[in-house]
Amino acid sequence: MEKVLIIEDDRSIREGLKYYLEQENYLVIDSKDAFNATRVLHNNLDTSIILLDINLPDINGFDLFPKLKEILNIPIIFLTASDLEVSIVRGLDMGADDYITKPFKARELLSRIKTVLRRVNNNSNVINIYNITIDLNQAKVLKNGKDLMLTALEYKILLNFALNPNVVFTREKILADVWDVEEEYVFDNTLTVYIKRVREKIEDDPTNPKIIVTVRGIGYKLGDYHA
Amino acid sequence: MEKVLIIEDDRSIREGLKYYLEQENYLVIDSKDAFNATRVLHNNLDTSIILLDINLPDINGFDLFPKLKEILNIPIIFLTASDLEVSIVRGLDMGADDYITKPFKARELLSRIKTVLRRVNNNSNVINIYNITIDLNQAKVLKNGKDLMLTALEYKILLNFALNPNVVFTREKILADVWDVEEEYVFDNTLTVYIKRVREKIEDDPTNPKIIVTVRGIGYKLGDYHA
DNA sequence: TTATTTTATAACAAATTTGTCATAAACTAG
DNA sequence: CTAGTTTATGACAAATTTGTTATAAAATAA
Numbered sequence: 044m045e046k047v048l049i050i051e052d053d054r055s056i057r058e059g060l061k062y063y064l065e066q067e068n069y070l071v072i073d074s075k076d077a078f079n080a081t082r083v084l085h086n087n088l089d090t091s092i093i094l095l096d097i098n099l100p101d102i103n104g105f106d107l108f109p110k111l112k113e114i115l116n117i118p119i120i121f122l123t124a125s126d127l128e129v130s131i132v133r134g135l136d137m138g139a140d141d142y143i144t145k146p147f148k149a150r151e152l153l154s155r156i157k158t159v160l161r162r163v164n165n166n167s168n169v170i171n172i173y174n175i176t177i178d179l180n181q182a183k184v185l186k187n188g189k190d191l192m193l194t195a196l197e198y199k200i201l202l203n204f205a206l207n208p209n210v211v212f213t214r215e216k217i218l219a220d221v222w223d224v225e226e227e228y229v230f231d232n233t234l235t236v237y238i239k240r241v242r243e244k245i246e247d248d249p250t251n252p253k254i255i256v257t258v259r260g261i262g263y264k265l266g267d268y269h270a
Numbered sequence: 271m272e273k274v275l276i277i278e279d280d281r282s283i284r285e286g287l288k289y290y291l292e293q294e295n296y297l298v299i300d301s302k303d304a305f306n307a308t309r310v311l312h313n314n315l316d317t318s319i320i321l322l323d324i325n326l327p328d329i330n331g332f333d334l335f336p337k338l339k340e341i342l343n344i345p346i347i348f349l350t351a352s353d354l355e356v357s358i359v360r361g362l363d364m365g366a367d368d369y370i371t372k373p374f375k376a377r378e379l380l381s382r383i384k385t386v387l388r389r390v391n392n393n394s395n396v397i398n399i400y401n402i403t404i405d406l407n408q409a410k411v412l413k414n415g416k417d418l419m420l421t422a423l424e425y426k427i428l429l430n431f432a433l434n435p436n437v438v439f440t441r442e443k444i445l446a447d448v449w450d451v452e453e454e455y456v457f458d459n460t461l462t463v464y465i466k467r468v469r470e471k472i473e474d475d476p477t478n479p480k481i482i483v484t485v486r487g488i489g490y491k492l493g494d495y496h497a
Numbered sequence: 498t499t500a501t502t503t504t505a506t507a508a509c510a511a512a513t514t515t516g517t518c519a520t521a522a523a524c525t526a527g
Numbered sequence: 528c529t530a531g532t533t534t535a536t537g538a539c540a541a542a543t544t545t546g547t548t549a550t551a552a553a554a555t556a557a
Contacts, residue, residue, distance in 0.1 A: 062317060207343055220408070487554095
């Protein structure tokens, strides 16, 4: 469950938002001023995102921003009454992930929170395709929990595809991406052989590949899970 | 230089935007309809971001969205006259990175483009330690731009450290993490040999290792860059 | 200092990876 | 359907990786 920190001095906005987000299955913590906010964040290092009002009683939201980032580098969305373009630009350019002007619509705010968190969570470094799992942090490819033991090159080839599902890669592109540019070029058929080797390890039925799909005349692509 | 694709049928908006972004040092390509847009994107696979109008003459922007994502998985910002909350929510929930309503202010749009690109580029999955670079997305370890060509096991060992700088790993932990638990256990000294092999490739002076540091009696740790 | 423990190194054989070739199979255009 | 093109497959040798051993070096404790 994602934890949201709301920093906002207006009680009705703060509590209304808290209530709404809790309905939507978020864990909400809040603070009505900047001073207290840093303390709260320190005690909640598992927070996922911050909603930060700019007009706070003690410290200005723009000034609080870098202090929060120092404590925990998580996304921050500015919430404010000011829809001056100059303020929006200032907020975004200093590194905020979004800037929403009051009165905001709760449903839209929720979508914007989700959008930001989607980006961050995409960073998870685990990719699932069909029934295989690629763990970038362990450099392991698992199928049914078993390590498929790809070689260095096989892993590089698969990773190239996995990071861009559904994208068609030409043979030339793959060769350039995986093999070193400097190195003497390998034969075109070498790639074909490697594709076969990777398929042999990852596909349920290598004769009838579902994961790495041939795009005749062009190259290969990774069939999307949701296709 | 970042390449932006504008998909917008209104000529004055399209050209005005193009002109503005070019001033700001973006490379801009454009299309006035959906059909042409897919073709353009196919021919510009180095595009960084798409600005997508919803009311296009041929296909609706919402319907074009998944087709674009299939060609190239890059961020998309919706640009539209409709500020209906329901449309905004629909756009964001289907995976857009932002949703801006016309008439938009050029400077704000620029900041929003930057914000999205900042997020994406932060996703780079690159770890820098001393003078070596580990690119998780390419499974390559570089030193002075040169691929160090680590073997599968060497890479796994280094990665294990790199994700936790300054953390001391016991020899047992490393053996358990890198080698498969199921497999017959390898000798303890095998690890010592591998550490040497990795050091030989990554250290400036393998005799006097600065990156993978021995913690006598316990194991090894990755010396932090900032230590 | 010396004995003991811990880590480093060099060298070795078995296993695997890597790149290539020849050939087969699959697909397309005419 | 046929010829031509593209992709798949099996097999091969050279190169590299992998795990191990024996021995050296370094650090520590008594």
